Amino acid sequence: MTYLLQQTVNALNLGSIYALVAIGLTIVYGILRLINFAHGDMMTVGAYVALAALSALVLPVWSAMLLAMIVAGAIGIVIERLAYRPLRGSREVAMLITSLAISSLIQNSATMTLTAQPRPLRLPAELARRFEWAGLTIAPIDGLILLLSILLMVLLSLFVKYTTIGIAMRACSERVWTTHLMGVHVNRVIAVAFGVSAALAGIAGVLWSGKFGLVDPFTGFVPGLKAFVAAVIGGVGSIPGAMVGGYLLGFAEVFFVAFAPPALSGYRDAFVFVLLLAILLVRPAGLFGLEEGRRA
């Protein structure tokens, strides 16, 4: 029973991070039909910013996290302006390839300037110290991940539901062209979407590296890909779908490792992508996604 609870704690943690990253993917996909392969690398950016803030600037944790969000968000907006906006109106494939190039650019810039050597990201002791509680081994960071993620998701939902720009974002993801005709500044909406999405990935990166203790230039790549699986589970383009999908994937992955025979536990990443293939086979639209009709 304790074992089950412990795994549940782990799954909630992992799921929270996947959900944060998946939301960012889904927001951008909803508007531009772009699978942003550089999204995971914004996690890396966030983690490095937090590392710099904690070790070089000796800032408190909360401000390091805020800084990571702001820097990642700003970089997201700049990338959109420089690399994606010139491609407006060209094929979807062009943006996808561009996002690959940006991913490679971020990874290799980090390798060149900061070396590929993994660096420890040490959170203050009062967050990272593990203690026993009712038979469970938990650290305050576990609780922080869960609470912070839920807080951010609530804020995001309110933002999308009630603010003007949030409403415009939802409108854009339904039909960009019509929204444009209604007098909405589509480019501004897209910039905001990229900013929000990158900021969420940035904080997710801090949480990820804070939990596992290391940052390297490739930290965010695989979690970014897995977050796409989470987005597909929930239905790409749907924000609540991304949240639910993130947690479902977190549970699936953790419980696979916890309950499959130990010989298989090395295959956890493979399991996630086999799961992706299975979902695409059975229900490509995910839980909340709409069937994408063919339009002429």
Added chain:
Amino acid sequence: MRSLYGWLALGAGAALVVLAEYRLNDYYQRVLAVVAINVILAVSLSLTNGFSGDVSLGHAAFMAIGAYASALLTMPASMKLLALPDLPAWLARLELPFALALLAAGVLAALAAFVVGIPVLRLRGHYLSVATLGLMVIVQVVALNWQTVTRGARGLNGLPPLTTLLWAYGWMLVSVIVIWRLVRSPFGRAMLAVREDELAAACRGVRVVRTRMLAFVTGAFFAGTAGALWAHLITAIAPASFSFFITFNVVAMVVIGGAGSITGAILGGVLMTLLPEWLRGIETSLAGSGRPLYGLSQIVIALLMLLVMIFRPQGLLGGRELTDLLRRPPPVRPGENEGAVGRAPR
């Protein structure tokens, strides 16, 4: 190859390859062989990424499958006994000639592509990208964990060095000709139709999924053989050899050379082998000064790709082939209708 000039060019090429085989030093031989392998990779990827219009990111995975398959099939039995004592008996005893191992490598990669293709190819194009990257992760994880067959992270080394220049260029010629013929067959026309407008193609009776599958599986077959050639050139493979980095470089070859053109893919393959090779020289020359710039060559490639996407999305050759350049311009160039009014909102 119908004309006299074709045969002459072939003969001259063969003579050059033989000459290179005997006269050049090891370094240049290796670079030349890598050029041939990269051309195979680029041309095979251009089937999906250039002609049928999907973006496959699975080339590293297919190469890995081909490389491991061919390595296991050609390693001397005595060596397998030492390095991999727990192999199933039939595989431990098996020692195939290189040609058969090459074919097996291609077929296994094609099978993997087929399995991935079934759920994915009927969906919107970009699901393929994610699923093939997922395949890369799956293949890496399996290669890391399947100790009895792959030796895990240690990888397989001391493979027989079977990839001579003649093999590399001979097989390159075979793959280019097969893909050239395929693209100019009715299937190739169907691929173009699917790329330009899936719905319209379907309405004209093109079997969309089957067409995409053919492009994808054929591409994977040749990628698998390229992986085998590569394994027997470097003679050591490990799971980490087949990373995103490889896939990205092959995609860059197709994008920069010009998607939808076999000549472009060949050009991209050659350029994208020589340019990084040259840049790597700079990277390591700076290592002596205490500040190596590892990653520089990849940054240059990534920037180049960004610039190509913005300023020349059709790539260097823009869908034209060498034969078009020699004769007349084609009626419609792929990419010409990009940015047209109908596509504007997206």
